[in-house]
Amino acid sequence: MKDVYTKWLVIVLVILWTVTPLYWFLSMAFKTPAEISSFPPSFYPKHPTIMGLITVLGRQYVSRTGEVFLPSGQSGQVVRGLLNSFILAAVVTVITMVLVVPLGYTFGRLEFPHKNKLLFALLFCVAVPPIVTLIPFFALFMKLRLTGTLLGLVIVTLTITVPFVTWLLSGFFRNVPYVERLARTDGFSRFETLVMIVIPMARVGIMVGAIVAFLFSWNEYAFAQILVNGTSATTLPASISGFLFQHPEPEHLSAAVLYSMVPPFAVAYLLQRHITKMNIVEPMGR
């Protein structure tokens, strides 16, 4: 019994350790500027308000006491960023998956000359920190007039998601049961085998790959900050950084961060059943 208590104690401590700063920061989204600057600080919003959540989206907010809060100065960038982030994440996820499913299958299941060299190149792409390619990309995009465009950001993001998800999925495909001979005696071509048999069998892994691509492009900050920040193509993480060098508006910053966390949480919540069931080693595991 004692062990059980210790275990729970440790779990609770770790959760508190992780979640408290996050809570502290996000709770500001529901406080008024006066409450944020008060001393001693309040641990939870005394008079919770959605003022920050509204004004950061560029709307005026009138409280019940008649106090008027003007739209946040950064709201134009935040709204644009929210929209652009959705477009970027959706486009990148779709393109990534269209490219990566056949690629992952090819690397995972088929034998061909120079396969190992290509796999090594792939691993290299995964291993290089994105920041290394940032300056060359910037120089290139200046010439191509792709800075400040979503297209440019899509291209750059794909250079990261494609190798990474290919690497992830090739391992997954490798462990899908070896049904190719069966499919060939049933008269299916290689392509039909992939589409009709292997993809349905690997759907959980493919879904996880898609989530990884989505989350990566949603969260991507470094490239967005350099290539599109301050333009009409800005994304949410980049636009949030715009708060940093202005008159402090912690409730707006916190509200914007809260918005940026919604999609990842929603994805994780909706797919938690699949993610916990997923078994990379034995994809068809019981």
Added chain:
Amino acid sequence: MAEILIEKMRKEFAKGGTVAVNELTLHIKDGELMVLLGPSGCGKTTTLNCIAGLERPSSGRIYFNGKDVTNLPPHLRNIAMVFQSSLLYPHLSGRRNIEMSLRKSRLPKDEIQARVQKAASLLKIEPLLDKLPSEMSGGERQRVATAKAIVREPEAFLMDEPLANLDAALRESLRPELVNLQETLGVTMVFVTHDQVEAMTMGDRIAVMNNGNLQQVGPPEEVYNSPANLFVAGFVGSPPMNFFSGRLARTEGGFDFIYKELQVELSGRILENAAKLGETEIVLGVRPQHLRLCRSVQSGALEARVFGIERLGKEFIIIMEHEGDARLKAIVPPDFTTKPGEIVYITAKSEQVFLFDPKTEKNIAFM
């Protein structure tokens, strides 16, 4: 139904690499159950894959009913195949798995349903139709895979060690079922196995292979009673045959085989064959049940030390060690009492021995 002719087939996986199958010529008769038997890596599965069309021979031809099918893909050969593992699509139910065999056949829907139903009742797997493979036992999966094979009404069944992953009891109960099914349907079957008991019990004929070369083809009793060479003699039969490398010595009446103290007087056909060879080096093969053990010194008997005893109830297998030689095994009646470490004396029944040329490894009766 199909008669399958393999003509001078050769398969190497890389140019100049190892030869998986070497100049194989094999005629499989219509409605026959042919077993390809051999140790792993002997080329039997490669041969089967070539018959199925999953692999293309490097040279040589394959004919079904006289028609050259060497370059036809699997689904145009009208064959069905059952594998050792990955027998079924794991994400589909039993019924959907069976239907997949006919997906490319352009048969009308109700005809497909009727065939699935017929196959299911023939193999008694109706309760499994709506289960996923992961919910079935190994034997059930095997049955569903067999149903999947027969719905196509193929001309030939190709089976690649289908029973190897099952436990011994299940294997024994499925063996006669497969043979019975093959006879009921009157279909040609090619069955690959490394298990000589499976080969002996199931095959109309057995083709023994080793290192890509065909060693011998014949009905089980022929392969057992007159093995063509040392490999076949050692591979077929359990426990395996005992070998002694000795020489032939002329005596007054004929020839004796001599190895150390062991002296076997040859008789009958063996003697005629030995007489043609004259005094020469030779390998003597004796099946375990034809070794005679004595507990006292005898003339012409080989001394050996008992290493272990396997009590099978109706008989005992005595494992013996003899200096500088591989272990010897003898089957004796259960009233023979001995224990490990004891010395026994071995003689052989002269009419039940085989002689092999030590260089060519061939049975001298075939020379």
